[in-house]
Amino acid sequence: MTRQSTETTSHTHNPNEQQSDSPNSRVCDECGGRINSTDSHGELICNDCGLVISESEIDHGPEWRGFETEDKTEHRRVGPPMREDMYDKGLATDIDWRDTDTNGNTLSERNRQRMNRLRKWNKRYKKKSQSDRHLKKALDEVRRISSALGLHTQTRETASVLYRQCLDKDLIKGRSIETVAAACVYTASRQCESPRTLEQVHRVSRVHTQQTDHSPVSTRINRAYCKIADELGLAMEPVDPRNYLNRFVTNIDQHVTNQPELITTAQDVLTAAEETQYHVGKAPTTLAASAIYAAIRLTDRDIQQKETAEATDVSEVSIRNHYRKLMDTYNQNQQ
């Protein structure tokens, strides 16, 4: 459905591309345009056609840190930074499985047995307690969901921090690990301004709707999210509908020409709507979808309501109910 990075990673090996001025600049497969470095939502976006290339971010920074001048010049390697999304924060030691020393020489029989014993106890220690296993399972789930939603590393780490805080506050009791993990990812995606809808999170989560639950979104994840935001004292702002535009437009599977024009028009439509306070009380997703359809009309494109509705998970009716008004306020604002 969405285009992922698999197509773009290949020409990293092309020597011609190594000359580019920034490590992030690449060329779009679709239109040959320059690809922007990540925008504020952590998504790689083509400058020309607006195609979302890849939502997962690669850290191009140095893996070393220097505390004294000679450290910096030597580029001494000191290991990766701490990671909140690994249950031991990435700090644990592992013993190599090869029975060789650092020079590659095979070990003596006596030393091999010693290493075997050490490996065994190291493993036992790492999986020691029940809570460690719980945390590992939970953070694996956070990682899985984040990756399925194309969220970038910073968002995933935020979700992981949230989960640890939930654990501290005993918020897991009565809920499944999967539910809390999904709720943490949902919360983090909003905090990091690359929001995913509850519906999107629910679709990739392993939280089943109850048999009696007819609502399209998971009440469980929503309740967990409310509880988390309340207990952790998070002041959650309403989602800015503009943050949905890139993703929604990319979701329209028909090839959209000149995406940036469409997106900026939709942005202006939303800005105009805010000035008349039209947006108050309306769902952000509905506003984003309606603004996109209004922009489609304003720029004379041949894309149907149905397609817009399907790409945004907003009903056709809701789009119908709003896009005229949005077009009107936009047009008034232009004069």
Add this chain to the structure above:
DNA sequence: CATTCGTGAAGACGAAT
């Protein structure tokens, strides 16, 4: 014929009572 438009019923939600 495909698409858009309008409608009433029904559910969910927040604010007010």
Add this chain to the structure above:
DNA sequence: ATTCGATTTCACGAATG
């Protein structure tokens, strides 16, 4: 806890081109 109003969605049929 209940009521009320606004919003959203569904199912359907009518209007439009």
